[in-house]
Structures are given as structure tokens and as C-alpha cells.
Amino acid sequence: MNLIDCKSALKRLDSGLPVIFQTDTLPAIGCLPRFSKIIYEFKNRDRNKPLILMGSEHKQLIDYVHESAKEDYENIAAKYWPGALTMVIPCSKRQSEILTSSDFTIGLRIPNSCTAQSLMKETGPLLTSSANISGSTGSITAEGIALDFPSVDILGPVPWEKGSGKASTIISWENNRNWRLIRQGEVLIKELN
Template sequence: MNLIDCNSALKTLKSGLPIIFPTDTLPAIGCLPEFSNIIYEFKKRDRDKPLILMGSEYKQLIDYVHESAKEDYENIASKYWPGALTMVIPASEKQATIITSNDLSLGLRIPNSHMAQSLMRKTGPLLTSSANISGFEGSITYESIAIDFPSVEILGPVPWGKSSGKASTIIFWKKSGNWRLIREGEVLVKELH
């Protein structure tokens, strides 16, 4: 098992490789946005399935949000983040190069995990997915993940703190003030229509 600290993680990420780190929900595999293809390769993930951009705080992600959705983004972010909520929102034109969806939208999340937030304060936002091989149930322990991804470095120290083991709630921005539930999780969003 290749355990690393935040400084080593930054070097690995800058080299184009992913790392695995804990979140408040499921462990994540993440990379710098310009290297998104690596996640698809390691996970054997269908390229039609978008990745989620995680950050350390909502202001770190605001430049990725299209102007038309910024007010709603800030409203939801201030109420539910950090936490197990992913917002799918139109992406800013100037950030279009990192989009992994077919509809110019981007999933955004701030995990309620000190370890994950500390990492992303150092690295900047990371494109992420759950740390499992696509089509297989993910593990929540670093030991099991190390078996699935033997060549991917894992953020230490271990053992990690407790996580829910459940995927995040996902909501989709339709238009001003109008959100649709995509996947139910632990977070209940009262602003849904």
C-alpha cells in the first residue's frame, strides 16, 4: 500500500496520476482537472458518466459555475455545504475544458471531511469519482481499496475517520430557483421543485 501525505499527493497529482482519499460519504479517487482521462482508465468507467469536481470551500468552485446559476449555487452551498450534497449545475464557459458531461453541466461538492478539505486547499479542486471499479460495489476501507487499486497512492494517515458509506444526494439545476432530485442520499434539500 502506497500511503502519502498532502505534499506528496500534490506531486503525484501534478504528474498526471490520481490519488485516493477519504470523504464524508465514500472514499474518492481524484485527479487534477486537466487529467480527467486517468480516472476513467483506472476505474474502467464509461466515458458517458461525468465526474464530480470537489473543492475545499464553495468559493473555490464559484468560477466553475455559469453566471445564470451563481445566485442559486451560493444559496444552496451556504445552507448544505460542507456535506453530502452534489449540485449539478451549468458550467462557466471559461471552464468548459474540464467538463466530463455531455450537457455542459458540472457536478460540484464540498465534502464534510477535514482530511479531504486540507488536501484540496493545497491541490485546488479535484475531479473525482467513488474509489471503486465501475460496476462493482465500493469499499469504505483503505485496505480494500488498496487491493482494487494497487498502483494508486492513498492519502494518509490511516485509519481514516468514519464515513457514511452512502453516496451523496445529487440535485440538478433546471433554471433560477428550480432544482430537481437526481439521486436521493442523506441530505434532504427543501428547495427542490
């Protein structure tokens, strides 16, 4: 297992390599948005499955949100972030080059994790996925993940702060104040219609 600190993680990410880090839910594999193909390669992930853009605070992600959804984004973000909630929302045309979806939406999340937030304060937003080989459950410990991804550096220190081990709740913006549940996780959203 190759443990690295935040400074080394910045160098790896800048060079186009992914880094594995803990979040408040499951460990994540992340990369800078311009290198999104690397996540698909390491995970053997279907290219039709989009990645999630994580940030350290909701203002860091606001430029990725289309004008039509900004007010609803701000309202939900203020109530539920940081936390185990992913919002799928129309993407701003100015940021569409980072899209990994085919429908011009983007999944956004701010994890309630000091480790993840500290990393993304330095790197900016990261495109992420859970740190497992696609189709397998994977491990929730750094040691177990290192077996699946022996060539990917892991952000220390370990042991990591404890995550919930559950995936985030995912909601999708439909239109003005109208959200649809995609996946129920530990966060219950009152605003769902």
C-alpha cells in the same frame, strides 16, 4: 498499500496520477482537472458518465458556475455545504475545457471531511469519483481499496475518519430557484420543486 502524505499527494497529482482519499461519504479517487482521462482508465468507467469536481470551500468552485445559476448556487452552498450534496449546474464557458459531461453541466461538491478539504486547499479543485472499479460495490476501507487499486497511492493517515458509506444526494439546477432531485442520499433538500 502505498500510503502518502499531503506533500507527496501534491507531487503525484501534478504528475498526472490519481490519488485516493477519504470524504464524508465514500472514499474518492481524484485527479487534477486537466488529467481527467486517468480516472476513467483506472476505474474502467464509461466515458459518458461525468465526474464530480470537489473543492475545499464553495468560493473555490464559483468560477465553474455559469452566471445564470450563480445566485441559486450560492444559496444552496451556504445552506448545505460542506456536506453530502452534489449540485449539477451549468458550467461557466471560461471553465468548459474541464467538462466530462456532454450537456455543459458540472457536478460540484464540498465534502465535510478535514482530510479532503486539507488536500484540496493545497491542490485546488479535484475531479473525483467513488474509489471503486465501475460496476462493483468496492470497499470503504483503505486496505480494501488498495486491493482494487494496487498502483494508486492512498492519502493517509489510516484508519481514515469515518465516512457515512452512503453516496451524496445529487440535485440538478433546472432554472431560477428550481432544482430537480437526481439521487437521494442522506441530505434532504427543502428547495426541491
